[in-house]
Amino acid sequence: MPTTSNIIGFLLLSIVIILIPGPSVLYAIGRALVLGTKAAVLSVFGNGFGVGIQILFVSLGLGALIEQSDEIFFMIQILGAAMVTYLGIKGILDRKKTAESGLDKTPSRRRIFGDSVVVGITNAKTLIFFIAVLPSFINPEAGNITLQMLFLGALFLVIGVTSDSAYAIAAGKARDWLSSSADRLATFRGIGGLALTLLGVYMFFDAIN
Numbered sequence: 001m002p003t004t005s006n007i008i009g010f011l012l013l014s015i016v017i018i019l020i021p022g023p024s025v026l027y028a029i030g031r032a033l034v035l036g037t038k039a040a041v042l043s044v045f046g047n048g049f050g051v052g053i054q055i056l057f058v059s060l061g062l063g064a065l066i067e068q069s070d071e072i073f074f075m076i077q078i079l080g081a082a083m084v085t086y087l088g089i090k091g092i093l094d095r096k097k098t099a100e101s102g103l104d105k106t107p108s109r110r111r112i113f114g115d116s117v118v119v120g121i122t123n124a125k126t127l128i129f130f131i132a133v134l135p136s137f138i139n140p141e142a143g144n145i146t147l148q149m150l151f152l153g154a155l156f157l158v159i160g161v162t163s164d165s166a167y168a169i170a171a172g173k174a175r176d177w178l179s180s181s182a183d184r185l186a187t188f189r190g191i192g193g194l195a196l197t198l199l200g201v202y203m204f205f206d207a208i209n
Contacts, residue, residue, distance in 0.1 A: 002148050003139050007155070010137040014156045018163050023125055024051075026199045027084065028168040031116075033192025034091035037172025039112050044168050046113040048161040050120020055153030058130040059146050066127070073124070077207035080122025085200025087115060091193025095186045124207070130156075 002010070024047060032040035057066070066072050107115075120126075134149045142148060175188050 001142055002137055002152060003142060006137040006139060007152070010133070010152050011155060011159075013133065014159055017129065018156075018160050021167075023084075023123060023199060023203065024160065024164050025167050026195060027116075027119060028164045029171040030088065030091070030192045030196035030199065031112075032168045032171035033175050033195065034087075034095075034189050035107075035112070035192075036175065037169055039107075040168035040172050041165050042109060042112050043116040044161055044164040046116025047120040047123075047164070048157055049113075050117040051123060051126050051160065052153070052157055053117075053121050054123070054127050055130060055134075055150065055157065058127070058134055059149035059153060066131075073127075074207060076122050076127070077124045077203065080119060080124060081200050081203035081207060083115065083118050083122065083200075084203060085197055087119075088193045088196030088198070088200055091196060092190050093193075095189035095193060124203075 001007075024044075027047060028040055028044050031043040035043070066076070130153065134152055137152055138145055138148050175192075
């Protein structure tokens with residue numbers, strides 16, 4: 001186990017990082033506006049699962065190998081940008097068709113979760129954070145380093161999923177409250193799709209710069 005001071009320091013840093021709205025928050029809000037509260041919360045857990053895989057990679061030492069390969073890291077960034085942009089454009093294109101039909105054409109839970117796992121795995125911001133920060137809060141004299149990193153990563157994950165879920169639920173409830181008509185529902189789905197698309201474009205330009 002890491003020392004108490006290391007745990008407290010990591011928790012404080014994680015809270016500061018998580019509470020500043022970033023790609024995960026924007027993703028949760030965008031999905032809530034496009035798909036609704038339940039699908040957005042499922043997206044948050046899928047995204048969290050993907051980030052959990054990142055934590056596992058970094059804890060096992062694979063994160064450093066990815067960081068040292070510019071090509072692999074660039075491909076991860078581009079894949080993440082492409083996935084988010086795709087989901088955003090799909091949300092825009094489907095906004096009226098879904099609203100006017102009066103039917104729930106939300107993608108399957110498996111599809112929602114799977115897409116979100118990909119987004120989580122390819123989140124370059126969290127990958128950089130784990131590679132740079134996790135080793136700094138490890139106490140080599142306290143036991144297995146891998147287990148220490150997994151423990152700290154799990155703390156980050158719990159805080160992140162809780163925070164993102166709150167954003168998703170708030171955005172979903174606002175969408176439900178304001179979307180009393182088919183046209184208004186289509187508008188909110190379009191706004192959510194646009195938010196995801198802009199996030200994907202930002203991620204793409206961030207990758208090439």
